[in-house]
Amino acid sequence: MKLKDLPKKAVDKVKNFRLTRRVFSYPYILFLLLFVVTPLVIVLVNAFIYDGTLSFQNFVDLATDGSSLKVLGTSIVVGIVTTVICLLLGYPVAYILAKWKSGSVLVVLFILPMWVNFLIRTYALQTIFENMAMTLGMGTVIFGMVYNFIPFMIMPLHTTISNIDKSFKEAAQDLGASPVQTFFKSTLPLSLPGIISGITMVFIPTISAFAISQLLSNNSIILFGDSINLKFENKLYGVGSVMSLIMLALVLLSNFFINKINKGEAAKNLW
Amino acid sequence: MVRKIAEKGYIFLMLGILYAPILMIIIYSFSNTNNFTFPEGFTFEAYVQLFTNAPKKLWDSLLNTIIIAVVSSVLSTLIGAISAVGIYYLKPRARRIVENVNQLPIINSEIVMAVSLMLFFATFGFPQGYVRLIIGHVSFCTPYVILSVMPRLMQMDPNIYEAALDLGASPIKALFKVIIPTILPGVISGFAMAFTISLDDFIITQLNKGASTGIDTLSTYLYSSLRNASGLKPFWLPVFSIIILLVVFIVLFSNLHSYKKGGKKEGK
Secondary structure (H helix, E strand, C coil), X not given: CHHHHHHHHHHXXXXXXXXXXXXXXXXXXXXXXXXXXXXXXXXXXHXXXXXXXXXXXXXXXXXHCHHHHHHHHHXXXXXXXXXXXXXXXXXXXXXXHHHCCCHHHHHHHHXXXXXXXXXXXXXXXXXXXXXXXXXXXXXXXXXXXXXXXXHHHHHHHHHHHHHCCHHHHHHHHHCCCCHHHXXXXXXXXXXXXXXXXXXXXXXXXXXXXXXXXXXXXXXXXXCHHHHHHHHHHCCCHHHHHHHHHHHHHHHHXXXXXXXXXXXXXXXXXXX | CHXXXXXXXXXXXXXXXXXXXXXXXXXXXXXXXXXXXXXXXXXXXXXXXXXXXXXXXXXXXXXXXXHHHHHHHHHXXXXXXXXXXXXXXXXXXXXXXXXXXXXXXXXCCHHHHHHHHHXXXXXXXXXXXXXXXXXXXXXXXXXXXXXXXXXXXXXXXXXXXXXXXXXXXXXXXHHHXXXXXXXXXXXXXXXXXXXXXXXXXXXXXXXXXXHHHCCCCHHHHHHHHHHCCCCCCCCHHHHHHHHHHHHHHHHHHHHHHHHHHXXXXXXX
């Protein structure tokens, strides 16, 4: 009885397989597994392979290599300074545009340059710096980063600030708050989700940027993203993989924070 | 009053800084130099050079860029549109997992994506050249197509599909008559996005093109020219100017279009 049941069940399962709508997702799930998940798993595996054996040597190498640590330090400094400047310059832009009726049109003008390839924009900056006889170095790299990534700060800030209910501001004013108090007690805290999105959307691309810092510093400043590329160019797959993992962990961590604060609305803010 | 002027001034100052380098490129594309000076005065020479005397490599790389963008955006749009429907009807738990993995290529840094693909292709011995590039481009374009189709599916009234079945349509017919027309605008904007992202890509192409194949897209060719000690040839500035004008035109046009449509909806 039981023995007969089993094949029958299997046959039923095959018979019951219909071309339901969810089947349409299977090829893409396979694609994702193959071309997105597997490559990352290979990076993970490579991080633990040293000289053909399993070991933590790559992590040790990275932690004890002075030049890599310097790259990490420089990246964090450039990342933080760029992010702070973008926030200080971008917040007023988003705030003013949110007040204007034409703001939603004007914000497009702030985002438009992003669609011009970053190599073209970086070349233009480089040429301007050279014409002004400025020495290429830390200052020019940070200027270039701010120039490249400030749209990523303005975008989420503008979305958040223009969605704040006007009655909060009116209530604060009715209750006797000065404009400065209204801003710091009402508008600023309410725009926190936009600030967090903006910070991660500037910080992460800045430290993982490729080619910008090379071009704007005459190869004298190397950031984390360039360094990953250099490690792979020099066939140091193990250390390069460890650095990629660190970068990936940073990305996932910051994305987790955004999602937590925005409660699942992060995707909407992206574009 | 003073405050309003200050606000206006600030916005225009920021826009000025943002657009100055871009305007410089357009202005100095008429100087036949690469260093933002006017030694020969105003001249169309760089444009003439571009169309009569530019290296073959430039046109080859332009052609590569377009081929890769067309093929990978068409593939991503097909895959994305079909699988968005499938993902929408997955069980909630499975759907959440797939949607999260689908986010990965969007949130991940490009450099990590690029090196992971490079290792993957090398490990499994994928043929160098177009195959690698197109797989790479499809893998980071498709998520955007899915993201632009998904909201359309969520806005769709599920009763209409059921009604079509009740009225005797086969599931396939219902798919073509109900679901596809509903998601079409999302599919079109997804295609546009995939196409532009593929055109604009530099890092993933640069790391996966393979040195020996000699395949270059416009951006990787530009990168190798930028690293060349002799600097860019003057014909590049007209190339940049044309790209910039195309971008301005397309972005303004598409935004104006969606703004008008949005206005109509609100008016209702």
